[in-house]
Amino acid sequence: MTKLRPTSSLQTHLCFLLFLLLLLISHANSQSLQDREQAVLLKLKSYLQSPPFLSHWIPSTSNTSHCSWRPEITCTNNSVTGLSLVNTNITLPVPPFICDLKNLTLIDLSYNYFPGEFPKAFYNCSKLQYLDLSQNYFVGKIPDDIDSLRRLRYLNLARNNFSGDIPVAIGRLQELRNLQLCMNEFNGSVPPEIGNLSNLEDLNLSYNVKLVPWNLLSNFTRLKKLKTLCIRQSYLVGELPGTIGEMEALEELDLAINSLSGTIPSGLFLLENLSIIHLFQNILSGDVPQMVEALNLSAIDLSGNYLTGPIPEDYGKLTKLTVLALSYNDFSGEIPTNIGRLPNLINFKLSNNNLSGTLHPDFGRYSELESFEVSVNRLTGKLPDNLCYWGKLLGLEAYENNLTGELPTSLGNCSSLSTVKVYDNGLSGNIPSGMWTAPNLSSVLMSNNSFTGELPEKMSWNLSRLEIRDNRFSGNIPAGVSSWTNLQVFDAGNNFFNGTVPQELTSLPSLITLYLDQNKLTGFLPTDIISWKTLYTxxxxxxxxxxxxxxxxxxxxxxxxxxxSENQLSGQIPAQLGRLKLNNLNLSSNHLSGKIPIEFQNAAYDRSFLDNQGLCATSPSAKLKICNRKSGKISSKYLALILTFGILLSLLALSLSFFMVRAYWKRNRSDSNWKLTRFQRLNFTESKIISGVTENNLVGSGGSGKVYRVPVNRTGDVVAVKKISNDTNLEEKLEKEFLAEVKILSSIRHANIVKLMCCISKDNSKLLVYEYLENRSLDQWLHKRNWPSNLTSSDHHVVLDWPKRLQIAVGAARGLCYMHHYCVPPVVHRDMKSSNILLDSDFNAKIADFGLAKMLVKEGELATMSAVAGTPGYFAPEFGYTRRMNEKIDVYSFGVILLELTTGREAKDEHTNLVEWAWRHFEKRNPLADALDEDIREPCWLDEMCFVFTLAIRCTQRLPCDRPSMMEVVRILNRCGNR
Structure with a gap:
């Protein structure tokens, strides 16, 4: 045994040495891996031209590691496993060496400007599980071999420009849990193989408006783990498959703004985990089936369809239900009483149906209601008294019913309340006093009832709209009205108010509309009224x-x-009134005397001065007695004025000549400091664009620049180039417009919004390069004097028939809807007109010219502009004088475009404002067909054209709050296309 000890000791030493050797090798390999990864990252930094956000990527020392380069780098076991370059303004292609980082499992390049096709460099990332390329400028097809990324669990390609078919290969990514393909330009089909993704939990195909019409594939119902299915506005047609109930994990279903038809399959309501059904704005019909087993449903939204029949009693058994939204259908019968006792109901929306009977008094007693909407039905009886029992109610909308009794007493202690709309009912009694001072109260619309009582001295500071016309209110207009500083609309006509018009009423700086007609007011009119700078009516x-x-x-x-009119006013009509541009003037039935201002002595005001015995006119067209005429001659004062005016004209001519010479010198001086900023993958050079901006290629001009059609290669590709050249007087304005257009267009991606490909700039010139649209602008097709020179009369009639016009209206509406509702922050175009709607070879509409567009700071917040901009004839009334901007100014302008499409008339010519003309036609109850374009007024399209004409009238309401949103406009136009 003693002889073996040395051997055992030797073995021990050998094992220890071997262990040390392995540690050294492991350390060497680890160090080698870190060195390689750091080299790749520094190469990436150099490739991106060392942007400031990567300034902390500094070669590591013995005490540091590239794993500390957060937040862009994530490491596991001292090796890079995650690369995140989010919202960093990268415009270069994805580097081909990106997967030299061999252990990458996550790549997030979202919210940038990456161009080109899907990068196959990712195929070298053998461990990749998470890939996010959303909100970029990728183009072309998704590769047919994308299943090479076999470990992917998350794939987000949303908000790009991918086209063609969605590839079958996606259905072979068996590990996929989350697939986001919304907001692209797919113009092919959706493969049923997506139904093979057995592990998929979230699928979003929304806003792919160019897809070939397709049915919700029955294969999708095999997705047993799917929790969220969103296919909003993606050309779904047909009926829902009956097997949809087999999707046992489904919690959210959003199939909004499509063209689905048929009935809701009973299997849908067997989904025990379903939390949201959102079929808003589809074309569904038939009865809603009973719901017995779906006790886990938390939200149902079937709004905007053609559903019929009674609301099933079994809805009242859904104890987890928080949202019940069935508005804009054709439900009939009574509302089931047990729905009012649901313990978790928050949003209750049944407006615009055919419901009758009474509302159960328990609504709001057992659940924390936030919205209660039952407008435009045939309901009777009282409003439930406990609607704000829990103090959470935001909105009460019950207008256009047959309701009676008083407002719910719980509204008197409802600090959350924002909106009360109960007009056109039979309600009566006093208003709960505490309701007026609710801090969030913004709109009270209760006209055409029988309410009584007096207005309080104090109201909510937030109140912007108070409409109490056609009631029985009495007493004085309180002096405390001066504290209602945000009030824009005050309509208290046809009541029993007495006393004088208080001077305090004139201190409201935001007032747009003031109606106090048909009361018992006395005394003088207020004289100090200059605070009413925004007043329209x-x-x-x-x-x-x-x-x-x-x-x-x-x-x-x-x-x-x-x-x-119909007062006891006396004295002369002030000459200052002639300065106003009045669409409507009525001073009839008073005691006025003297000469009416010359501006009103024409046929437009023939009935404005009737029953005033002391008035006279110098023109017989005014239908009044003629004033005594006095002769006279031109005084020396006027001769001096004429001479002065002539001298001024001469000086002006000299000044213009000077500026024109200087502008010519500026345009022609040599300056090669051009800067190119790409937003798309380009197949042309900077010099090709610059050399193509010549008078021979000029195709149009506008207030802020000229537009050129520039060929860029031998294959016939063409782009549109907008040139903005600075001038001394316009330099700041044009610079702002240029920056606005670049900022907005470089971030917006939608099939109905023109693409900005790049911008080329130097000190005195800016070039914006867009995709070129063959059929130019809508106004050239609608108005004969603006036709392109290569078109004939036959071209006009063949091409722009009513189906084409409706197609254009739908496309433009979708583009505006995207800007208003899906951009963050929302975008207001501010100069919508037919010349800013461009048409491709298939007459698909694309919105252009964002030089005047502005982003809102916050959604719903009014922004004040420093100067009025836009185009006469398309102005929203409030924008012309208040300079306040929100999305409703675009809705108004779009309404004008709808009028152009239906009537064929121009928005404004030397004689007519189209909106005023259309409203006169509409209010006189003339046949709508008489207003339509005779060139396309065929019987088969007549109903649709009248339908769109009526929509245009809604869009051009004087008050912004009365206009629909663009989301509602899209829904209405989609219905029109499926009538």
Missing amino acids: LNFSRNQLYGPIPAKLGLLPGLAALDL
């Missing part, structure tokens, strides 16, 4: 007011409608 008619008309009314810049 003023109506004090049918009261007992006396005294003179205040001359300062003529200083109100936005006043367009003035009605002081």
Whole structure:
């Protein structure tokens, strides 16, 4: 045994040495791996031209490691496993060496400007599980061999420009849990093989508006682990498959804004885990099946369909239900009483149906209601008294019913309340006093009821709209009205208010509409009214007011409608009123005297001055007695003015000549400091664009620049180039427009918004390069004097028939809807007009010219502009004088475009404003068909054209709050296309 000890000791030493050797080798390999990874990362930094956000990527020392380069780098066991370059303004292609980082499991390159096709360099990342390329500029098809990334669990290609078919290969990514393909330009088909993704939990195919019409594939119902299925606005047609109930894990179903038809299969309501059903704005029909087993449902939204029949009693058994939204259907019968006792109901929306009967008094008693909407039905009885029992109610909308009784007493202690809309009912009694001072209260619309009582001295500071017309309110207009500083609409006509018009009423700086007609007001009109700078409509008619008309009314810049008729006003009509651009003026039935201002002596105001015995006119067209005329001759003062004017004209001509010479010198001086910024993959050079901007290629011009059609290669590819050349007087303005257009267009990606490919700039010139659209702008097709020179009369009639016009309307509406509702922050175009709607070879519409667009700071927040911009004829009334901007100014302008499409008339010519003309036609109840374009007024399209004309009237309402949202416009136009 003693002889063996040395051998045992030797073996021990050998093992120890071997262990040390292995440690050294392992350390060497580890160190070698870290060195290689660091080299790759530094190469990536150099490739990206060492941007500031990577300034902390500094070669590591013995005490540091590249694993500390957070947040871009994530490491596991001292090796890079995650690379995240999110929202870093990268415009270069994905580097081919990216997968030299061999252990990458996560790559996130979202919210950048990466161009080109899907990078096959990723195929070398053999361990990749998470890939996010969303919100970039990738183009072309998704590769047919994408299943090479066999370990992928998360794939997000949303908000790019991928086209063609969605490849079958995606169905072979068996590890996939989350697949996001929304907002691309797929123009092919959706493969049923997606149904083979047995581990898929989240699938989003929304907003792919160019897909070939397709049915919800029955294969999808094999996705047993799917929790979320979103296919909003992606051209779904047909019926829902009956096997949808087999998707046992489904929690959220969103199939909004499609063209589905048929009934809801009963199997849908057997989904025990379903939390949201969202089929908003589809074309569904038939009865809703009973729901017995779906006790785990937490939200149901079937709004905007053609569903019929009664609301099933079994809805009342859904104890987990938080949202029940069935608005804009054709449900009938009574609302099941047990729905009012649901313990978790938060949002209850049944507006625009055919429901009857009473509302159960328990609504709001057992659940923390936030919204209660039952408008436009045939409901009777009282509103439930406990709607704000828990103090959470935000909105009550019950207008256009047959409701009676008083408002719920719980509204008197409802600090959360924002909106009350109960107009056109038979409600009565006093308003709960605490309701007026709810801190969030913004809109109270209760006209055409029988409410009584007086208005309080104090109201919510947030109140912007108060409409109480056609009720039985009485007492004085309180002096405390001066504290209602955010009020924009005050309509208290046809009540029993008495006393004088308080001077405090004139201190409301935001007021747009003021109606106090048909009351018992007395005394003088307020004289200090210059605070009413935003006032558009003023109506004090049918009261007992006396005294003179205040001359300062003529200083109100936005006043367009003035009605002081049927009072006891006296004295002369102030000459200052002639400065106003009044669409409506009525001073009839007063005691006015003297000469009416010359601006009103024309046929448009023939009925504005009736029953005023002391008034006279110098023109017989005014239908009043003729004033005594006095002869005279031109004074020396006027001769001096004429001479001065001539001298000024001469000086102006000299100044213009100087500026024109200087501008010519600036345009022609040599300056080669051009800077190119790419937003897409380009197949042309910078010099090709610059040399192509010549007068021979000029195709149009606008307020901020000229547009050129520039061929860029021998294959016939063409781009549109907008050139903005700075001038001394316009330099700051044009610079702002240029920056606005680049900022917005470089971040927006939608099939109905024109693509900005790149921008080329230097000190005195800016070039924006867009995709070129063959059929130019809509106005050239609608209005004959604007036709392209290569078109004939036959071209016009053959191409732009009503189906084409409706297609254009739908496309433009979708683009605006995306800007308003899906961009963060939302984008307001601010210069929507038919010349800014461009048409491709298939007459698909694309919105262009964002030079005047602005991003809102916060959604729903009004922004004040420094100057009025836009195009006459398309102006929203409030924007022309308040300079306040929100999405509703685009809705108004889009309404004008709809009028152009339906009537064939121009928005504004030397004689007619199209909106005013259309409203006169509409309000006189003339046949709508008489207003339509005779060139395309065929019997088969007549109903659709009248339908869209009526929509245009809604979009051009004077008050922004009365106009629909673009989301609603899209829904209505989609319905029109499926009528």
